[in-house]
Amino acid sequence: MKTDSLTLRQQEALAQYSSLRQRKASMIMLGRLCGSFLNRQMWESQSEMASALGISKPHVSRLLRAAKVPDEVIYTFGDVQRISFETVEALAKIENRIGRMLLIARAVSFGARSDLKVHEILAALATGFVAPIREQVVRLARHKEEGYIRLYSAQLSRMSADLPRLEKAINAVLEGVLQLI
Structure with a gap:
């Protein structure tokens, strides 16, 4: 025009x-x-x-x-420039799943988190807890012939004492990640 x-x-x-x-x-x-x-x-x-x-x-x-992204959620990212169109789409999926009020409440509880990567913030907003990945503790693998995922870790003996809690944490993270996909 x-x-x-x-x-x-x-x-x-x-x-x-x-x-x-x-x-x-x-x-x-x-x-x-x-x-x-x-x-x-x-x-x-x-x-x-x-x-x-x-x-x-x-x-x-x-x-x-x-x-439409709430200011409280923007604040969680630490810098508005960190929010891409893909991030906005992921936030919309999270909001549809958990509701706007819970999304805002989680963002407020986390505060500004410029120390976390964008995908870590999205996972935290989806699951309700911050679990930054600082180093690779586990590796997951799926083989073509198998219908399950294997977990590999050098710290498996230390983790095996608390498998129910580990299972719960993995399920919470997976639930959040699957909602983003």
Whole structure:
């Protein structure tokens, strides 16, 4: 869409969007800006807005989805720039499974965790506990002929004394991971 066919308000909105893009603003900030454009009825539809901004309709949808990530969850990542579209999709799956209120409650309880990797934060939000992987303690393997997974570890004798607790922890993590897949 040509800028001369835009209203003055739309031109100002386009300038705001372009300025944020040039400053490499996060997708969440861009999404919140796009959401405000729609709320103020700058454009009649996401499609019109996408055309005016020079982006695709699916990109607008992803930005709007990112804008819905609660501030408490963003804070948990330590830096809004760590949150990608894939992270937003994973967060949406977690929220659908456990609910928005529990997701926010878990995020608040964890606080800012820039010490953790993104996948560790997602696992913590999904399962309710932080279990950072600092070193490889176990290795899991599945052989083609077998219908189960084998666990290998140099510390197996130490772990075997507490197998019920280990089994519970593995199941909790797997439940969270399977929801993300």
